[in-house]
Amino acid sequence: xxxxxxxxxxxENVTIPDRxxxxxxxxxxxxxxxxxxxxWRVVIVKDAATREKLAEAAWxxxxxxxxxxxxxVCAVPxxxxxxxxxxxxxxxxxQDTAALATSLLLGAHFKGYGACWVGAFDEETVTSILNVPAxxxxxxxxxxxxxxxxxxxxxxxxPLSEIMVRECFAK
Ligand SMILES: Cc1cc2nc3c(=O)[nH]c(=O)nc-3n(C[C@H](O)[C@H](O)[C@H](O)COP(=O)(O)O)c2cc1C
Numbered sequence: 001x002x003x004x005x006x007x008x009x010x011x012e013n014v015t016i017p018d019r020x021x022x023x024x025x026x027x028x029x030x031x032x033x034x035x036x037x038x039x040w041r042v043v044i045v046k047d048a049a050t051r052e053k054l055a056e057a058a059w060x061x062x063x064x065x066x067x068x069x070x071x072x073v074c075a076v077p078x079x080x081x082x083x084x085x086x087x088x089x090x091x092x093x094x095q096d097t098a099a100l101a102t103s104l105l106l107g108a109h110f111k112g113y114g115a116c117w118v119g120a121f122d123e124e125t126v127t128s129i130l131n132v133p134a135x136x137x138x139x140x141x142x143x144x145x146x147x148x149x150x151x152x153x154x155x156x157x158x159p160l161s162e163i164m165v166r167e168c169f170a171k
Contacts, residue, residue: 002106006155008114009063011145015046016069020111024144025071027107031099034092039079040100043072043130043138050129054141057125058118067115067143072126073101074136094139101140114147 025042033039045051046069054072055065064070075097080088101117108115118141126138 001110005106005109006153007116008145008147009116010148010150011063011067011114011143012148013066014068014146016113016144016146020113021069021071021144024104024107024111024113027110028071028100028104031096031103033096033099034080034088035083037079037083037088037092037096039076039093040097041074041076041136042100042104043074043132045070045072045130053129054121054126057129058121058141061118061120063116064118064141064143067145069144071104071142071144072130072132072138073097073104073140073142074132075139076136078135097139101142104142108142108144112146113144115142115144117142 021044025044028042029038045054048065051065051067051070054070055062058064075093077089077093080093080096082088084092105115105117119139121138121141123138126132126141130138132138
């Protein structure tokens with residue numbers, strides 16, 4: 001099931017029931033986080049005008065607005081700093097929110113929806129559009145919707161033989 005996940009950038013013009021959005025976010029929160037800090041918040045954006053603004057902030061990636069829902073993943077560095085000082089603030093918080101974003105993608109796929117991780121956006125503009133508090137950082141936008149039936153293309157991956165390192169790297 002999880003082997004078939006791909007980024008979806010074409011959506012049907014159909015809304016997503018709130019209970020499915022909630023389910024996807026709940027699956028997202030099963031992601032691990034350092035010390036179980038869960039230094040994240042998820043903004044649920046359904047309003048069409050706001051979606052348009054976010055697509056513009058994402059350097060004109062129009063498909064972002066064409067999804068009925070965008071989840072904006074926000075990191076809360078101070079919550080990681082409290083427990084893990086600089087390593088928490090600069091590393092764990094980003095790893096934790098990346099794990100959340102991945103779980104959201106898998107959750108969407110599991111529920112039969114398509115989604116895409118969008119990281120290319122102007123952070124200041126997104127912060128202002130969503131009124132994100134100063135102590136948080138928007139780190140990913142995840143447009144979600146019913147995949148347009150025509151998207152089936154498999155994505156290339158490095159062969160396992162290149163990735164799998166037995167015991168240690170050769171000297
Ligand atoms: C950190 C990060 C940022 C990304 N930013 C974008 C983006 O701005 N726009 C986009 O269309 N895809 C974006 N992607 C999705 C990747 O392009 C995609 O995951 C990759 O090409 C592999 O394809 P697949 O997800 O279908 O397997 C991003 C993925 C990651 C992890």
